[in-house]
Amino acid sequence: MTPSKKLSERRAFLTFLAASPVLAYSGFSSRWVDEVLAAPLPQQNEFVIKSVKEALNVFDFDAAARVKLTPAHYTFITDGSFNNETLRANREGFDKYEVRLRRLTGITTVDQSVKLFGKTWESPIFFSPVGRMSAYYPDGAVVLARAAKATRTLQILSGSAVVLIDPTGIENVVAARGEPVWLAGLGSTLDEKAIRRFESTGCPVLVWTIDDGGANTIGAKSLQRAGVRDLEREADDRCVGCHSNLPKISRISPSTPMDVLGSIGSLQGETSVKLNWDDVKRVRNMTRMKLVLKGIVAGEDAALAVKHGVDGIIVSNHGGHEDASGRGTIECLPEIVSAVGGKIPVLIDSGFRGGADIYKALALGATAVGVGRPHIWGLAAFGQEGVETVIAILRRELQAIMAQTGAATLAQIRRDSLIPRG
Ligand SMILES: Cc1cc2nc3c(=O)[nH]c(=O)nc-3n(C[C@H](O)[C@H](O)[C@H](O)COP(=O)(O)O)c2cc1C
Incomplete structure (x- = not known):
């Protein structure tokens, strides 16, 4: 079923529910249904779960990781190479x-x-x-x-x-x-x-x-080209452990850490x-x-x-x-x-x-x-x-x-x- 068909069927069901006396008997006002109908339903990758208990499948962890990670790190995990x-x-x-x-x-x-x-x-x-x-x-x-x-x-x-x-x-x-x-x-x-x-x-x-x-792997490099740099890394505990030691430990330089992510x-x-x-x-x-x-x-x-x-x-x-x-x-x-x-x-x-x-x-x-x-x-x-x-x-x-x-x-x-x- 296409997402838009799914959405319209869900809306039809909610509309039916709003008109149903069952809702009134169970103590609900139909206003919440109107509110639900008014809001567009998020796609799974837009919905950010707040606890593991909400997870429906492993894709829910993708969106949850996206909001926690810096753009460069998230892009590096997610992207593939070439196109x-x-x-x-x-x-x-x-x-x-x-x-x-x-x-x-x-x-x-x-x-x-x-x-x-x-x-x-x-x-x-x-x-x-x-x-x-x-x-x-x-x-x-x-x-x-x-x-x-x-x-x-x-x-x-x-x-x-x-x-x-x-x-x-x-x-x-x-x-x-x-x-x-x-x-x-x-x-x-x-x-x-x-x-x-x-x-x-x-x-x-x-x-x-x-x-x-x-x-x-162009993802992180294109972030850099667009002017996004991981400036917050200097203030972030997750970053300093690696980035402050960079010259000693790897090819990644402290000033352009994304460079290594796009080696061609x-x-x-x-x-x-x-x-x-x-x-x-x-x-x-x-x-x-x-x-x-x-x-x-x-x-x-x-x-x-x-x-x-x-x-x-x-x-x-x-x-x-x-x-x-x-x-x-x-x-x-x-x-x-x-x-x-x-x-x-x-x-x-x-x-x-x-x-x-x-x-x-x-x-x-x-x-x-x-x-x-x-x-x-x-x-x-x-x-x-x-x-x-x-x-x-x-x-x-x-x-x-x-x-x-x-x-x-x-x-x-x-x-x-x-x-x-x-
Ligand atoms: C961010 C990232 C870092 C990786 N680092 C290594 C690594 O250091 N050594 C290695 O053998 N494979 C590495 N891999 C490949 C994984 O071991 C594995 O083959 C791949 O992630 C499996 O595909 P999936 O991510 O679609 O499950 C890495 C993969 C990702 C996404």
């Missing part, structure tokens, strides 16, 4: 599959637990690594770790989430999580020093992100494009941590990963943050699952926003599904409680669709419960 082709494709990819439901399945409980590298997790939904977490909430990575602990969720910590600004950052996250976390290193910055540092924290799984490509060109800087499979061999031989490659989007590369002794794959395009392929990860998944042939687990992220999206990936053979922006929205909007609510909503939605398809466990999710939309 958002891949960002859009990630969402549109889900429309290419329909879920074939069954009735009277008799399912009364759903077990979402999943085993990865010998450890069992409560659900297949995990937190994808996000850099510079303190830009979104004070001590963001630690607060996320508390939410991960409370919900028994797999958290992949981005090396750049904490290492850039705090030499003991990983230890603080591990202490909050109560156990070592998976750590993600980015492209060519993952050198031997970083690997030894990760090992020293007890990290069981090294995630190597290999999809950063010098994206043309895959052969400039330290991007993964310059790496090759000998680098994978080198890293594989350097450590006994499990090695997971994040950013694989083609079957041939998945087969090469298996050949090079990689322990797992995350099908990812960085949430549309790094390329202009226009190809959603859900569309890449079947060829990767087929190339891997069950030899190693295939995880996936990019664009997942609801239980049905997650279900579709699991039915296509994914072992686990990551979310990036949704947990950052939750964190930015309501801290730990926001993250926990995002996870709770996604789990409830996944539970509903599993029960409706007759799957009481992840193993019972059937490939033929998905049909391509004709």
